[in-house]
Amino acid sequence: MSGPSIRSSLGLREIINVSGTMTPLGACIAVPEAIAAAAAILPQFVDMGELQKLASAAIADACGAQAGFVTASCSAAITLAVAASMTGADLARIGQLPDTRGMKREVLIQSGHLVNYGAPLSQAITLSGATLTIIGAGAAAAELAASTAAAITPRTACALYVVSHHAQQAGTLALDEFARVCHAAGVPVIVDAASEYDLRRFLAAGADLVLYSAHKFLGGLTAGIVAGDKQLVRAAYLQNHGIGRGMKVGKEGVAATIAALQAWRTRDHAAVRSRETASLELWRRALQGCAGITAEIEADPTGNPLSRLRVTIAPAQAGITAWDLADALARGARPVIVRDHELEQGSFHLDPCNLHPGEDAIVAERLVDELRRAVAEPAAPTPIGQRDGRRLEALLAWPD
Numbered sequence: 450m451s452g453p454s455i456r457s458s459l460g461l462r463e464i465i466n467v468s469g470t471m472t473p474l475g476a477c478i479a480v481p482e483a484i485a486a487a488a489a490i491l492p493q494f495v496d497m498g499e500l501q502k503l504a505s506a507a508i509a510d511a512c513g514a515q516a517g518f519v520t521a522s523c524s525a526a527i528t529l530a531v532a533a534s535m536t537g538a539d540l541a542r543i544g545q546l547p548d549t550r551g552m553k554r555e556v557l558i559q560s561g562h563l564v565n566y567g568a569p570l571s572q573a574i575t576l577s578g579a580t581l582t583i584i585g586a587g588a589a590a591a592e593l594a595a596s597t598a599a600a601i602t603p604r605t606a607c608a609l610y611v612v613s614h615h616a617q618q619a620g621t622l623a624l625d626e627f628a629r630v631c632h633a634a635g636v637p638v639i640v641d642a643a644s645e646y647d648l649r650r651f652l653a654a655g656a657d658l659v660l661y662s663a664h665k666f667l668g669g670l671t672a673g674i675v676a677g678d679k680q681l682v683r684a685a686y687l688q689n690h691g692i693g694r695g696m697k698v699g700k701e702g703v704a705a706t707i708a709a710l711q712a713w714r715t716r717d718h719a720a721v722r723s724r725e726t727a728s729l730e731l732w733r734r735a736l737q738g739c740a741g742i743t744a745e746i747e748a749d750p751t752g753n754p755l756s757r758l759r760v761t762i763a764p765a766q767a768g769i770t771a772w773d774l775a776d777a778l779a780r781g782a783r784p785v786i787v788r789d790h791e792l793e794q795g796s797f798h799l800d801p802c803n804l805h806p807g808e809d810a811i812v813a814e815r816l817v818d819e820l821r822r823a824v825a826e827p828a829a830p831t832p833i834g835q836r837d838g839r840r841l842e843a844l845l846a847w848p849d
Contacts, residue, residue, distance in 0.1 A: 462781075465808045468788045469757075469800040470644060470665035472567055478803055479705070480668035480716075486708035487670055487701035500703050501686070508676045511710045512659065513649045517676035518686045519663065519703045523643035524566070524573050525696035526660040526673035526685075527609070530639045531556055532577040532692060533658075533684035534607035543691040547578030555582045557600055557608035557636065559593075559627075561617025566643070570611065577692060579606065593622045594630050601634045611641045612651070614750050615790075628655025637681060643673075646753045648713075657681055663702070666753075666802070669709030672702040722754060728801035728809035729758050735813035739820050741766025747798070757788065760816075761796040769823035770830045771795045777819045785815050793833055 456463050466474050501518050508517025520526050535552045536542035542552060556579045563583065564570050571581055582600050584593070597608075608631045610624055622630075628638045637657040644665050645651070651659040658681050663672035675685050689697060729746050736744040741763035749755050762771045769777070772792040778785040788798035801809065 462784055465783060465785045465812060466803045467799040467801065467812055468786045469802060470662075471788075474786060474803075476662070476664045476671065477666070477668050478805070479664070479670060480709055480712045482708040482712040483669045483705035486704040490700050490704040493700075495700050497700065497703075500700060504703050504707055505682070507707045507710050508674055511648050511714065512674075512676040513652055514659075514676040514682075515679040516682040517674060518682060519698050519706045520673045520675060520685075520693070521696040521698050521702075522671060523641065523660050523662040523673040524568065525693070526675050527570070527573040527639075527641055528576045529685045529688045529693050529696065530658050530660060530675060530681070531574050531579050531607060531609070532688045533681050534637055534639070535577065535579060536684060536688075536691075538680070538684045538687055540687065540690060543687055546688075546692050547576070549578040553604050553606035554579050555602060555604045555606060556580070557582050557584065557597065557605055557631070558611075559584045559597075559617075559621045561621045562609070562611035564611055564613055564615035566613070566615060570641070574609065590622060590626065594626055597622060597627065597630045598634065601631070601636055605634070605636050607637045607639055609639050609641065610656070612645055612751050613641070613643065618750055624651065624654045624656065637678070644753075645751065646755075648676075652677060658685070663706040663709060667706075667709040667713055670702045670705040672698050672706050674706065718754070725755060725801040728804060728812075729756060729799075731809050732758050732799055732813055732816070735817055736760065736820075739767070739817065740824065741768070742820065755800075755802055757798040757800045759796050759798050760787075763795070764830060767820060767823060768827055769820070770833075771797055772833055772836050773828075773831050774819060774823070776831075776836065777822075778815055783811065783815075785812050 464474060468474060470477050504519050505516045508514060520529055532546055535549060535554055536546065556574050558581060560583050574581060584596050584600050610627055631638050638655060640651045640656040640659045642651050642659050643662040646666055656677060658675060658677035661674040663669035663674050675682055733744045733746065736742050743761040745759050746756050747759050762769065762774060764770045775787050775789050775792060775797050778787060788800050791797065799812065
């Protein structure tokens, strides 16, 4: 493509994303098929119900589900799925929400699954009018199963299970056992699998509804996918006549999701994996010999078929902390944004899944340059609390 990029035309910095499919960075590189589908349908009028029926068929086929539909985001999908468990397909109850008088309203969740993905997961649940019943974590599986069963009451509407790198990976009940306990009491299980590659294993493991992002690994436009039991899917879809009205998705989002699901089926995943591995090896080689730096390739914690490079920094030898290095990389005309949720532990990750050609070499160069600068121009480390304070001040000052 010739001419200036859209980012330079708008005066935006040309970010290199090695953080992953993160919403604050725009989530993904949309696949050409999704872009083409959105562009083709945008000038046209359609019956949205008919378009969503096509999406239902595509989602059912991809996920091994009875039905599905597309909503505004995976966060919206959580709210709508919980609402569906309380109202069913009763339009009067749908119109009543978030007033839940006369309905089951409790949502069962393990404490290790109460994550924050940029907003509290608990808020996505309670937006529907539901309340939380929280099960402790850290016990043996048999004790966790017993605690889960004991927490179910006649007011329990559903149970929510979260699959995420944010979630506690140990000391929680596995999905199949969690579903077994819940189903024994007639409680449906909803799985939040926003960032997961596998579109089939969660329904196969016992979920009644599974929720995905359409714009992370799938590469669609911003949207969420609800898949699973037809009756529950229908009840969630009908929330568009109630609290779901503000979570509606446009025709372009639905068409792009259908296209992205079809493209996912034919994508050369082995070739993608090979390119990502080459980037990881490039970065690891670049960091060899850098004082105070340990670079290790790690598998994805939730089982997705991808790896990341963990970069651990020993400040006394490297002359810089993990968070100061992350901030240095994020400055300038070509910011490199790392995966930074473990900075306080002295490390960050480099994720290769959202790179344009040649960007991995720029990342390697920037890493080495910043580490050399830290040794040549020593500076006092920034207290982590001060760094967090600056970020909060910047957020609260927006749009200034």
